[in-house]
Amino acid sequence: MDLSTYSISSLSRRGFMLGVGATTAVAALSACGANERSAQIAGSATPTKGGMMTVLTSSTDMNWDPGRSQGMAVTSLALVHRRLTSWQIVSGKEVKVVPDLATDTGKASDGGKTWTFTLKDDLVAEDGSPITSTQIRHGVERTFTASLAGGLGYHKTLLAGTSGYTGPYQGKHLTSIETPDDKTIVFHLKAPFGDWPWIVSMPAFAPVPLGDNPTTYGRKPVASGPYRVAEYKQGVAATLKRNPKWTASSDEVRTALPDTIVFSLGQDSSVVAQRLISDSGNDRNAFGAEMVPPAHVLQVTSNPQAKSRLAVGSAGPLQYLAINVERVKDVTVRQAIAYAVDRKAATIALGGEIGASPATTYITPGIPGRQDYNLYPESTAKAQKILQGKTVGQLVLLVSNDEEMLALAQAVQQALQKVNISVKINPVESETWIEKTTQSDGSEYDLTIASWNPDYPSANANLQPLFASSEIGSGGFNLSRYHNAEVDRMLTEVAALPMNEAKEKWAKIDRRIAQDVPVVPLVYRRNAFLHGSGVSGFFVNPFPAYPNYLVVGVQK
Structure with missing residues (x-):
């Protein structure tokens, strides 16, 4: 097919x-x-x-x-x-x-x-x-x-x-x-x-x-x-x-x-947060369309009355480390990176428990058929053992010049330093990042930080865009440039099945891809x-x- x-x-x-x-x-x-x-x-x-x-x-x-x-x-x-x-x-x-x-x-x-x-x-x-x-x-x-x-x-x-x-x-x-x-x-x-x-x-x-x-x-x-x-x-x-x-x-x-219903347009997010914290007048019957800015989360959570009006998801979009498999070809090195990554540090980088929860799967929580697992629990010792006798040159981590993405990149850099992998962070404007990761030949990065929230509630919308070989370049979002004929075949076969039949099979594909470590899940963003x-x-x-x-x- x-x-x-x-x-x-x-x-x-x-x-x-x-x-x-x-x-x-x-x-x-x-x-x-x-x-x-x-x-x-x-x-x-x-x-x-x-x-x-x-x-x-x-x-x-x-x-x-x-x-x-x-x-x-x-x-x-x-x-x-x-x-x-x-x-x-x-x-x-x-x-x-x-x-x-x-x-x-x-x-x-x-x-x-x-x-x-x-x-x-x-x-x-x-x-x-x-x-x-x-x-x-x-x-x-x-x-x-x-x-x-x-x-x-x-x-x-x-x-x-x-x-x-x-x-x-x-x-x-x-x-x-x-x-x-x-x-x-x-x-x-x-x-x-x-x-x-x-x-x-x-x-x-x-x-x-x-x-x-x-x-x-x-x-x-x-x-x-x-x-x-x-x-x-x-x-x-x-x-x-x-x-x-x-x-x-x-x-x-x-x-x-x-x-x-009135959509009040052009509102500054910080001003919106302050208005909703104050909770006066017509603002009592209002809510913010955007997430609470990180700078105001502490203010909200330290105010019992405001905190009672804060809705926080237990999990959300996947934020992850993509490993360019065309440049980091040794799967054992990619496994070492997965073991070395510190998800607790990544969570803290996004504001702690209110901002994120540790991620271990590619299928995001709330998607039918998702199964929880963790093939690579954090272990500096395991990463160091895998890397014995291997030479890993400096890895370039391309990242969008965004506060959250930079914070995650720094958490990854610090974790890999502990296992003697040197990482150079290269921050660029978001449009440049998109061009270099989705439209070029991938020669300018070894690692990159990205985020994914599927467009509809199916594991297919998690896995196919990120891991099908057809999504490498030309605007596709296979940032790890992962190409595996077996996985392509599995994605195609399961996509053809009725939804109820496909659910468990998507979870198996999730685990199969994880064996090759093209992507290391970092956190699920908790939207507030x-x-x-x-x-x-x-x-x-x-x-x-x-x-x-x-x-x-x-x-x-």
Whole structure:
């Protein structure tokens, strides 16, 4: 099977960007099922209906076009746009894929190459028009238009017959998407892909009415979710009001509690932290879209009242040391590096237990099928024994010139010094780092520090982007330049399986890759978010490790 079929991560770098630093994270949010919402939101009063909720964000612009979005299935965009499927996120439980506009999570045929979805009855958009399969097909097809580049694009390489396609605006349609009637949509893939139910939870699978203007739709979209964009002032605020055409009975992931949701734009993260710590006036019914800046974490945790309003995930994005296997070829040297790395020091570098927890697996916590293990527990003695008689020249550690990445690089440097491996840290601007690690021949680094948060809740989204040989260079994120034919075959075979069958097999692939040590897990970033005292239903799970806009309520 052609491995390029699964070269899907190069179309989206969102997984990388989420983990780079505490102040650069975007709001990726979570939802839980309607029948379990109130009872299973831990540590929070039962949300009530009504009132105005404010989201304080450093973003100066918000585009509501699903074709351009890199948000998860449960981001702020999901307040306005529904998709074929969504994610059910219950506090303390693994994520589940659930129906959204569709009646189920899809029916596979043709060995997993064909997926059929049926829409629920009586779905109506904000403008009063029925939501149809043709609108969903149009939503997908328009993402191939050059002016709508930049959104999550996994479907672009998975769908058959996309070569040379440039969108529907000249009347051309993809032959791989069929709409035999208004309620049925059929997708034909290049190869079997068991995670397709996750893929159709992405923004591209939201309905968009035919006749839209792609240059202006992001300002005045037609809502299918519980809220409509009532007002937008660039750089100031985006105001969402209720969409009267939405029905709660058809939607199992959105509670739609507040009457109004205001995104207050262009807010300085430090000022946001101080406002939420003070917890006065309208800020009692507000929360921050970005993580609490590291400089303010101690201030929050030393204030009992503020600390009670701090939601911290037990784990989150993986931050790791990638070893360039084309330059550090001896697997025993890579094993020694893995034993020598001090995860406690890495945790301290990110602020201690409030900032991170030690990482030992490539699959991140909260992803279905993950199994916990540690092939290389910290041991300076084991590392030194492995290195006896070996000569390891100075290793160049390329790192983005970011406070957190530099702190991790220094922790790695100090740990390797203890086993007589010299490390030279080479900090560069983030754009330069991306170019040298993802687009060049890899000749300028032996080691690099990176971060990964998968775009959807599957181990495939952890492993394929980081370790498939098809992801070396050309914008791919295989930073260790790892190429193993056996692993490529395993990734392809398991990707074709139904999700339930694939879960345990992903864990085996995780361990198999770890034997070759292309990457040393360092920490799982613990994301911390602060909210006002009037906000309820606010929690952070290991995945997606961001707060849950879709079930949050406020006091009236």
